[in-house]
Amino acid sequence: MKRIMINKDLCSACLNCYMACMAEHNKNGKSVFDVDLEDIENEGRNYITIDKEGKPVPIFCRHCDEPECVNTCMSGAMTKDKKTGIVSYNKEKCASCFMCVMSCPYGVLKPDSKSKTVVVKCDMCDGREIPRCVENCPTGAIYLEEVDC
Amino acid sequence: MKYVIIGASAAGINAAKTLRELDSSNEIVIISKDNNVYSRCMLHHVISGNRDLEKIAFEDKDFFSKYNIRWVKGIEVIDISTDKKEVILENDKIEKYDKLLIATGASSFIPPVKNLREAKGVYSLRNYDDVLNIEEGIKKSKKAVILGAGLVGIDAAIGLMERGVKLSIVEMANRILPLQLDQKGADRYQKLFRTKDIDIYTSVRLEEVILKEGGFVDKVKLSDGTLLECDMIVVAAGVRPNVGFIKDEHIKIDKGIVIDKNCRTTLTDVYAAGDVTFTAPIWPIAVKQGIAAAYNMYGKEKLFDDTFALRNSMNFLGLESVSLGVVEAPYSRYTIDIIETKDVYKKIIHKDGIVYGAILIGDIDYCGVLHQLIKYKINISNINKNIFKIDYSDFFSIKQDGQYKYEAL
Amino acid sequence: MSKCGNCTTCQSADKVLEGFISSMDMETSHHRVESQKVKCGFGQQGVCCRLCANGPCRITPKSPRGICGANADTIVARNFLRAVASGAACYLHVIENTARNLKSIGETKGTIKGINALNKVAQIFGIEEKDMHKKAVMIADKVIADLYKPRFEKMELVEKMAYKPRVENWKKLNIMPGGAKSEVFDAVVKTSTNLNSDPVDMLLNCLNLGISTGLYGLTLTNLLNDIMLGEPVIRAAKVGFKVVDTDYINIMITGHQHSTISHLQDVLIDEKVIEKAKKAGAKGFKLVGCTCVGQDLQLRGEHYQEVFAGHAGNNFTSEPLIATGGIDLIVSEFNCTLPGIESIADEFMVKMICLDDVAKKANAEYLQYSFEKREEISDYVIDEAIKSYSERRGNVNIKGKKSFLSAFKKHPERKSNITINVPADHGYDDVITGVSEESLKAFLGGSWKPLVDLIAAGKIKGVAGIVGCSNLTAKGHDVFTVELTKELIKRDIIVLSAGCSSGGLENVGLMSPGAAELAGENLKEVCKSLGIPPVLNFGPCLAIGRLELVATELAEYLGIDIPQLPLVLSAPQWLEEQALADGAFGLALGLPLHLAIPPFITGSKVVTKVLTEDLETLTGGKLILEDDVIKAADKLEEIVLDKRRKLGLK
16 A cells, blocks of 8 residues: 655645645635635644654554554444555544544544534545645655555 | 354454454354344434434445355354353254354343332333334333433433433432543533433432333432432443353353453353453454454464553533543642633643543544553653643654554553 | 756747757756645745744634734735735836936937827826927926825826826725835835734725836836837837847847836947947847847837847746857846846856846846946947857857858867757747837727727627736746637637737737637638737737726727726736736726736635625726636626626627
């Protein structure tokens, strides 16, 4: 599977990845100009945070080999596709229990800000050839690499 | 090699799936009392009308054919002959096994309160049948009492809330969700329940059920003398493991079936997983035990060591919360950090750099890290950050294949 | 200097140019588009604020306000006003210098080449004076006085120059400008930290700056230049790289201040100067146009036939132009003088002289232009050009041309030889140039009636001003401009163009009479009968002021206000702040203005709504943001049809 690798030393916290993710998952259209930056319904699936030394660190869903979110999901909404390696989230099945949010050891997940009923989960841009965040990182802090599933 | 699994819920299904992923050819059989595979955590959504039986399935309809598993459904196991390595079914049929996994779960416990066990109109909330019974009960009821304000009791309340039945919740502790929330946290939810015209009685026990003609529930009497009229009672006062069919003394049973770190019972070739072991009655532990048991049954060593049970997430009445570890400081030497606003209540209990407990209400974003910190007692003394701002960046460590890990572990 | 082997270059509407650029060894702006294609979304939406040390702040759903409390509307409006102020400042710099040059010419009794223009302007200003030089001085003084007024004194000439109904509208909105330079000054103040946070006030301020940009920066610069340098005459001209004749010493000019080279352009055809060139081995000197000052020379080409080689191309053609090797010296006095030319000039040993430090390149020699020193400066430029010619042509390798330079000393120590490769097939020979508000009216017989009749009859549906810059990101170099123009003429809408967009349109043949074939049936007929192309070249972006004079005269003729005309504006590939100031003028005139790339405003709902919707009820103007060519053409056509309907036309 292709995983988004992270070299945090190259991250400059420009948030272009966050912006690109919002644009890619925006119901109003995929252009960056379609993103309403004042609408809390727009949020990135991954995020940049600041560590104890004040440096920016990308926190991105790993689509883990043994995903805690899948283990804790009691509705079958979180599933791991053994072939593609992608951990997918099906919001129709989800019962909004948020056990996954609590269980992800890396704190990658959160309920959506607008309705607090679904989980904001990276979907590797649903089959796009290259995830939009990786495409828009100007420094190469995030990049794609083939790994064993 | 023939694998037999008793139980088709979290532990059983995941064990079977894992076994098939490891072993593509040998026979796998699941025997279950259940006629359907469904998530018991979602039963209250069926009561409320939001979902039906099909929509609370946690696996696809074609699960058994896809994974080539033979399913003996709707049949109860009544005995195990351990020297013959046979499982005896209620219809007198036999299933031989080479490796056996007991994942029979637990059942609702009706406490020995006067008239409670005999009364008509008393329901549990554990199986789908209970839901069907409750449906019948709702038809004839105007008022209901829910006994126990733990997770199941609150689920029952949420389920019944929109069904036109006046609800009263009776709880022994001084607050609802006593194992998950502290007083301040519980108060926020209690306030919300009151806006839905649901009455909550805390610090009282159920003393007596008063019957009417025909043996139906009429009133309940509480320990402080309060009398509540009701037509039905939903009992959510705990569960007991389903071990009644195990007569063989070689299988040691304590609170539940006793297992080692490889999910083996005290009897060779017999494993157990899930609520029947009573390790911790939560879904993820059942799933992981099922998976570990499967590995070990197949012959590949795998430890199950995630026994951290004090963890729950809740989402009722539009307010989401997470509870981890202890909800109160064990004694005064602990540090308690609190954020309290109109919409958010957060509390972290820690001492000497180790976090022991956390309650997060109204904002649970990215809280998985706290779970790790508490579970593995990771020391945070040298992280010079506001404790509520600590996140994975402070433990960032990446493997060659890109997966994250914690250096400390 | 990095040489670019196999990187991708952006598309151009000019395919010959595109081919030339992609075969180039050196890097140009066309090569750099690819590596800069990842844009900052916050910048694009205009919600990044870098004013203070607490920043840079960005507006996101999680952080709806900057640290100071500024929300998206404030930040966007501030950024926009500052950009418009900068753009206005650029144009005002040009008119200031132009007016001062006119004053000097008047005072020294210099040549006045445009008597009609002189008298026309004097009449507008209400100046009565027989002596033409004194008149010139008085005109210049009035302009300068207005520019230098303090903010609280309204500029006099606005009411004299602008169309009355517009002035009424502006007075009502309280956007009549005070002293232009002071207005710019205060706009800079307004947009600094923790000062103005009222987005509507700032937008109205933009309109105010637009008015001074349009009337002074654009219109008056044209008119004063006409006085000093001669009025435009319609004629056919050669354009493109083919204008570069390597037998001459070629001086490339970049900028907007035509009057700065007025002495130089006259002295280059002096006998003594031509002698100097011959001694060096060349036939003489030629000025090669690139950027708006080249368009200005082309516009007045009738008066400069000997010294002006032709307009080679627009701003983004400047780098490859130098890389043809055919340019010997660059004289720059304003934009667009791309930083990218520095390395190419170095490589091709092209000397750079800068006459106005606002346009100084790092490796250019700075020689501040002043009227008093003009002769010295011209002499110096000529000598440097000869020197550069001699040095660099010594080692030439001229592709496909017999070298005229046999009597040269070689420089064996120089390692790199310069290859001169001027594509002879780039450009056109018959571009119709010299169109102005006067020359066009004269062409139509001295009145606007013929044009009005054609519009009324529906032979010409309406008029579109496709103006402004060239950029590389709206589908490519001039791509959107050319495609949109083709769409509009297909729909019988005649296109008037001014600015670098004209440079792009003429280099692809749309301003040659043959382009009539691409127009709709009605427009084609009109063009063929008149012998004109469906796209008319008004010249530099300054000439947007001329378009607006045409609009004013048409409106006056019809007795209506400008917003009622079936006239639309598009600056599809606007590039810079000056374009935004131009745009502000267009909006103040009440015209619909289309842009393909949003001007960094979409992050603010208030600013976007005011400019794209509410403005119509204020000035009549409307901003249209559309990045699809067909949809843009549809929208513009619809507006034209709507205006026709409202005028009672079919």
